[in-house]
Amino acid sequence: MSIDQDPIDPKGLIRESYRIDGITPEECRSIFLDWAISVPVGEDSLDHIRALLSRYRGDHADHPMTAVLSSALAPAKAARRRGGARARRA
Numbered sequence: 001m002s003i004d005q006d007p008i009d010p011k012g013l014i015r016e017s018y019r020i021d022g023i024t025p026e027e028c029r030s031i032f033l034d035w036a037i038s039v040p041v042g043e044d045s046l047d048h049i050r051a052l053l054s055r056y057r058g059d060h061a062d063h064p065m066t067a068v069l070s071s072a073l074a075p076a077k078a079a080r081r082r083g084g085a086r087a088r089r090a
Helices: 013-017 025-037 045-056 064-072 085-089
Strands: none
Touching: 013 025, 013 064, 025 064, 045 064
16 A cells, blocks of 8 residues: 555545536445445444545535435445235235
């Protein structure tokens, strides 16, 4: 790891997303997923997301990446069972 490398955003994906003019929410979600799968096992991704929001939200409150990061902190919706025998009889 280089001296300048950010331990929270080692590839600079989130940082660069904030520098792209006209980036869309869909592009931000794709970048976020790439970032998320790169978080090392055993590290708390929610803590990293909070740190990223703390770093960028102030100057970029209306940026689509801020919305993506914020939604990543929201509790997941409960999964619903779909299909099964009951659905096949209907």
